[in-house]
Amino acid sequence: MGLKAWLDEVRERALKALTKPSPYGVDVDVTPFLSAGEVRSGGFLDSARAEKVGVNLKANALYIQVDQAYFSYLSRIPGVEVLRIEDLIDQKPDEAYEYLWRLVDPAADKYTALAALRGRGGYFIKVKRGVKVEEPIMACLYMSYGGLQAPHNIVVIEEGAEATVYTGCTIAPEVLGLHVGISEFYVGKSAKLRFIMVHSWNRVAHVRPRTVVSVDHGGEYISYYVNMARVKTLQTYPIVHLADDAKAFLASILLGLGKADIDVGSSVYIHGNSSGAELVSRALARDEAKIFMRALIVGEGVSRGHIDCRGLMLSDKASIQTVPELIAKNPNVMLTHEASIGRLAEDEINYLVSKGFSKEDAVSALIRGFASIDVKGLPDRVRSYIESIEKVISEKAL
Amino acid sequence: MTGIILSIENLSVSVGSRIAIKDLSLQIPSNTILYLLGPNGAGKTTLLRAIIGYPGYNTVSGVIQFEGEDVTDKPMEYRVSKGLALAHQIPPKLVGVRVADLLSTLCKKSGCSVSDVAKDMEIEHLLYREFGKGFSGGELKRVEIATLLAQRPKLALVDEPDTGVDVDSIEIIARGLKRLVEISPHKSIVIVTHTAFIARYIEPDATCILLGGSIVRCGDPELLYKVMRSGFKGLA
Numbered sequence: 001m002g003l004k005a006w007l008d009e010v011r012e013r014a015l016k017a018l019t020k021p022s023p024y025g026v027d028v029d030v031t032p033f034l035s036a037g038e039v040r041s042g043g044f045l046d047s048a049r050a051e052k053v054g055v056n057l058k059a060n061a062l063y064i065q066v067d068q069a070y071f072s073y074l075s076r077i078p079g080v081e082v083l084r085i086e087d088l089i090d091q092k093p094d095e096a097y098e099y100l101w102r103l104v105d106p107a108a109d110k111y112t113a114l115a116a117l118r119g120r121g122g123y124f125i126k127v128k129r130g131v132k133v134e135e136p137i138m139a140c141l142y143m144s145y146g147g148l149q150a151p152h153n154i155v156v157i158e159e160g161a162e163a164t165v166y167t168g169c170t171i172a173p174e175v176l177g178l179h180v181g182i183s184e185f186y187v188g189k190s191a192k193l194r195f196i197m198v199h200s201w202n203r204v205a206h207v208r209p210r211t212v213v214s215v216d217h218g219g220e221y222i223s224y225y226v227n228m229a230r231v232k233t234l235q236t237y238p239i240v241h242l243a244d245d246a247k248a249f250l251a252s253i254l255l256g257l258g259k260a261d262i263d264v265g266s267s268v269y270i271h272g273n274s275s276g277a278e279l280v281s282r283a284l285a286r287d288e289a290k291i292f293m294r295a296l297i298v299g300e301g302v303s304r305g306h307i308d309c310r311g312l313m314l315s316d317k318a319s320i321q322t323v324p325e326l327i328a329k330n331p332n333v334m335l336t337h338e339a340s341i342g343r344l345a346e347d348e349i350n351y352l353v354s355k356g357f358s359k360e361d362a363v364s365a366l367i368r369g370f371a372s373i374d375v376k377g378l379p380d381r382v383r384s385y386i387e388s389i390e391k392v393i394s395e396k397a398l
Numbered sequence: 399m400t401g402i403i404l405s406i407e408n409l410s411v412s413v414g415s416r417i418a419i420k421d422l423s424l425q426i427p428s429n430t431i432l433y434l435l436g437p438n439g440a441g442k443t444t445l446l447r448a449i450i451g452y453p454g455y456n457t458v459s460g461v462i463q464f465e466g467e468d469v470t471d472k473p474m475e476y477r478v479s480k481g482l483a484l485a486h487q488i489p490p491k492l493v494g495v496r497v498a499d500l501l502s503t504l505c506k507k508s509g510c511s512v513s514d515v516a517k518d519m520e521i522e523h524l525l526y527r528e529f530g531k532g533f534s535g536g537e538l539k540r541v542e543i544a545t546l547l548a549q550r551p552k553l554a555l556v557d558e559p560d561t562g563v564d565v566d567s568i569e570i571i572a573r574g575l576k577r578l579v580e581i582s583p584h585k586s587i588v589i590v591t592h593t594a595f596i597a598r599y600i601e602p603d604a605t606c607i608l609l610g611g612s613i614v615r616c617g618d619p620e621l622l623y624k625v626m627r628s629g630f631k632g633l634a
Contacts, residue, residue, distance in 0.1 A: 347490050348490050356504060366493075
């Protein structure tokens with residue numbers, strides 16, 4: 001089967017799944033987004049918003065997408081290739097055939113189906129064998145006038161290579177949009193991918209990213225995801241597959257504001273031996289936000305895994321639910337989890353006040369601490385931006 | 399400076415529905431390392447927390463004056479801003495808050511150097527660790543004293559600095575307490591202990607014994623050594 005036949009099959013399968021709801025999250029009617037006319041042009045990038053989600057628009061490897069119409073990309077880093085997905089299909093059909101829709105099932109639910117049928121753009125990032133890139137590879141997905149944005153992102157980190165991919169996704173105020181980002185990441189043997197995704201949506205936006213990651217023998221996948229602003233509904237449940245001697249660390253920071261309905265999880269399937277996974281999530285629920293925090297580790301090989309879910313209630317009308325799941329399919333698996341939900345402890349606030357903090361500063365410091373997850377090995381620029389995100393979250397959560 | 403720094407007159411304190419401090423009077427002069435001794439449950443921690451205005455430690459009657467100002471009805475935030483500071487017996491864990499973050503905030507106010515404070519208390523290796531998480535008893539106390547050094551208070555109230563601490567850490571803690579006396583404009587400190595181990599490293603100028611929520615005796619350093627030899631029997 002060639003690429004064309006494969007893409008025809010993808011579309012055929014997608015057509016049959018257009019009414020298939022996701023098992024999680026609020027069900028969004030995708031019909032208006034499916035029947036939308038041709039892609040509008042004329043959208044422009046709001047640089048200030050892109051920078052607010054940490055995107056360096058002067059990066060040496062960069063992909064920018066506005067809505068479904070404007071694309072700009074480049075790579076000045078040796079060994080790093082950046083392409084738009086349509087250009088990958090045109091220029092490198094063999095690679096497109098190898099990577100497109102191989103990890104994410106187009107018929108998984110109506111959102112993947114919608115993306116398969118109506119999606120445009122998305123990045124193809126390939127870091128060649130043995131190349132270790134210190135500078136973050138940047139991507140910005142911006143929605144200027146709403147409607148549908150459904151990019152298809154592929155990252156390939158070849159054997160022994162190492163890179164950090166930073167994606168900031170944001171939207172203009174008050175425009176109603178559905179963002180369905182399809183992401184398929186291939187981490188090769190002894191390769192390492194650090195993936196940072198920062199979301200800053202608006203109070204009417206629906207967001208349904210779909211991500212699957214394959215980590216080969218000795219590889220490592222580190223993910224840091226943060227939702228730092230209002231959103232109407234957000235549902236995502238990335239899946240990571242680990243081979244032998246592979247590692248995964250997934251961190252999520254979820255800020256729920258207003259009437260947001262957030263359902264975010266992480267799952268790791270440990271197929272290989274001597275592999276390990278750690279899933280860490282922090283939810284902060286203010287106003288009338290509802291947050292589900294899901295986490296799943298399936299241990300098939302001799303492996304270790306740990307889930308750490310913590311929720312912080314910042315309002316009497318908000319709600320948080322944690323759903324940590326551990327499944328062992330091998331007697332030599334060691335899986336653990338811890339989960340907690342509560343308010344800030346009065347004793348911790350009082351302790352800081354006894355050290356000279358005002359009560360407000362004490363609360364802010366504790367919220368910031370709560371939202372802080374130590375992700376090892378991040379480039380300094382990314383680390384410093386994450387610290388600024390933690391500060392923004394503590395301010396918004398107050 | 400000379401004179402009385404902290405004056406407590408006829409203080410009674412309730413914790414919940416229980417009266418834990420009863421009609422207690424105590425004066426702390428300048429140039430004084432005061433040891434406040436008492437067995438477990440005597441009311442030592444309650445007294446220190448009442449002095450600093452910790453929520454939940456309610457003054458039922460009596461007066462607390464700090465540097466001549468009546469602070470009895472003032473909140474903890476105010477008392478701390480005036481120069482009182484408390485080293486907690488068991489500091490809480492602060493999720494996600496690194497030791498360096500806390501010290502840095504305190505040093506910004508007081509003008510100290512985080513690295514100097516960390517060096518003094520030999521906690522450089524803990525600076526980027528989450529506050530309190532996985533610390534040994536000695537590390538926890540050293541970090542706690544470091545927070546006081548970073549605050550640079552006028553009068554430090556130190557709760558059980560020698561409990562659950564190894565000998566090496568006690569020496570470092572005692573060095574920190576001496577430094578607190580040096581930087582205090584009044585050259586005074588209040589050290590609460592029930593074992594008095596720390597007194598081997600930082601000598602007292604005065605000793606008071608607290609039993610059942612009341613001061614039963616105050617005296618010169620010899621009183622402390624007598625308690626160390628014979629315990630609290632016969633002091634009531």
